[in-house]
Amino acid sequence: MASAGGNVVFDTLLTDALLVDGSTVSLGVAAGRIAAIGASLPAGREQLSLGGSLVLPGLVDAHVHLDKSLIGGPWQPHRAGKSATFSVMERVAIEAEILGRAAPVEERAAALIELAIARGTTHMRSHVDIDPVTGLASLHAVLAVRERYEDEASIQIVAFPQRGLTSCPGTFQLMDAAMREGADLVGGLDPSGVDHDVGGQLDAVFELAQRHAAGIDIHLHDPAAEGLAELDEIARRAKSLGMAGRVNVSHAYALGMVPKADAQRTAENLAEAGVSILTNAPGNHPYPSVMQLRAAGVTVIAGNDNIRDAWWPYGDADMLERAMLIAYGSGFLTDQELGVALDLATHAAARALGIDDYGVHVGGQADLVVVASRNVAEAVVARPIRSHVFKAGRLVAGNGKYLGRGTAT
Numbered sequence: 049m050a051s052a053g054g055n056v057v058f059d060t061l062l063t064d065a066l067l068v069d070g071s072t073v074s075l076g077v078a079a080g081r082i083a084a085i086g087a088s089l090p091a092g093r094e095q096l097s098l099g100g101s102l103v104l105p106g107l108v109d110a111h112v113h114l115d116k117s118l119i120g121g122p123w124q125p126h127r128a129g130k131s132a133t134f135s136v137m138e139r140v141a142i143e144a145e146i147l148g149r150a151a152p153v154e155e156r157a158a159a160l161i162e163l164a165i166a167r168g169t170t171h172m173r174s175h176v177d178i179d180p181v182t183g184l185a186s187l188h189a190v191l192a193v194r195e196r197y198e199d200e201a202s203i204q205i206v207a208f209p210q211r212g213l214t215s216c217p218g219t220f221q222l223m224d225a226a227m228r229e230g231a232d233l234v235g236g237l238d239p240s241g242v243d244h245d246v247g248g249q250l251d252a253v254f255e256l257a258q259r260h261a262a263g264i265d266i267h268l269h270d271p272a273a274e275g276l277a278e279l280d281e282i283a284r285r286a287k288s289l290g291m292a293g294r295v296n297v298s299h300a301y302a303l304g305m306v307p308k309a310d311a312q313r314t315a316e317n318l319a320e321a322g323v324s325i326l327t328n329a330p331g332n333h334p335y336p337s338v339m340q341l342r343a344a345g346v347t348v349i350a351g352n353d354n355i356r357d358a359w360w361p362y363g364d365a366d367m368l369e370r371a372m373l374i375a376y377g378s379g380f381l382t383d384q385e386l387g388v389a390l391d392l393a394t395h396a397a398a399r400a401l402g403i404d405d406y407g408v409h410v411g412g413q414a415d416l417v418v419v420a421s422r423n424v425a426e427a428v429v430a431r432p433i434r435s436h437v438f439k440a441g442r443l444v445a446g447n448g449k450y451l452g453r454g455t456a457t
């Protein structure tokens with residue numbers, strides 16, 4: 049922020065901006081933050097009319113896999129497994145074969161980050177595989193890419209034991225090293241379904257989190273009563289360690305597979321412990337009731353998860369589309385419900401990820417996405433092209449195209 053004659057001179061003045069409350073205002077941006085919001089503000093060094101378009105806070109993709117996506121490369125047809133039922137380890141083997149022929153992680157991760165920025169995402173949480181086969185190679189690649197894009201997207205990294213933790217010798221030590229070398233959170237994966245050792249995996253995950261003063265984000269696909277018991281145990285441990293707001297469970301399918309009263313008891317445990325739940329609303333599997341969890345006081349957040357990789361051929365990193373898919377799958381119809389869907393990809397996700405100074409308010413970081421919509425509900429159903437995306441006040445995408453400094457190839 050600079051001043052002239054005692055008055056703040058905005059770096060950028062955004063005029064004719066529609067806010068979610070329906071007011072049309074100008075936004076003065078200085079030193080990367082929203083310095084003023086008003087009907088009439090003094091000129092800035094640069095001025096840009098938004099033509100009455102809607103200004104939303106930068107979108108948050110709270111669950112991606114930057115090391116897995118094949119975005120930017122040739123089309124990869126989905127390869128079906130041979131097992132009668134879905135097998136994580138069979139899919140991991142198919143993935144290893146496909147990624148063995150793919151471009152380097154740096155190239156693919158960069159392409160995905162640029163696509164996400166073009167779609168208005170300003171914050172991401174990426175899981176990165178840590179296992180004895182991959183070692184720390186993917187972590188090092190994603191760390192390098194994160195640094196390259198640090199002015200354009202904020203990225204948290206979860207050390208993710210894709211091949212299991214206690215059942216996969218050497219993984220604990222690699223996870224420990226990953227946390228020392230720059231991963232932000234400790235991941236987990238189906239303590240029962242993958243490791244067949246709920247207590248052992250959760251001991252390892254919580255021990256690593258304590259050792260590195262880090263948060264936790266666990267993939268949990270384990271079904272019904274089995275998964276519910278694991279959620280209760282995660283909540284119990286989070287509560288006893290005072291980790292409210294620092295533990296997330298991704299997917300938590302179990303909550304969508306049991307009678308509502310059973311889900312309610314676990315929802316209350318999660319709320320009391322401050323454990324958030326992430327969903328991507330898969331089309332082929334039951335998932336938690338967003339409204340039931342929110343009513344119980346659980347922070348529910350959204351992410352794209354796998355984007356055009358060996359697991360899933362869909363997606364183009366668009367969190368407005370993800371909000372629409374969650375709304376569609378949840379039977380949301382009213383403006384209020386569509387607003388909830390967007391909240392999962394904005395304010396709720398920012399709270400769960402611990403993103404400071406988030407939102408369109410004076411003092412907030414100027415992470416903004418602009419769409420030609422008349423309100424939030426219309427933005428969710430229509431998913432318009434992102435006309436402008438700002439990261440800390442700097443234009444990083446325009447008219448649906450990435451404009452930042454990095455180059456994916």
Ligand SMILES: [Zn+2]
Nearest residue numbers: 175267353354
């Ligand atoms: Zn995932």
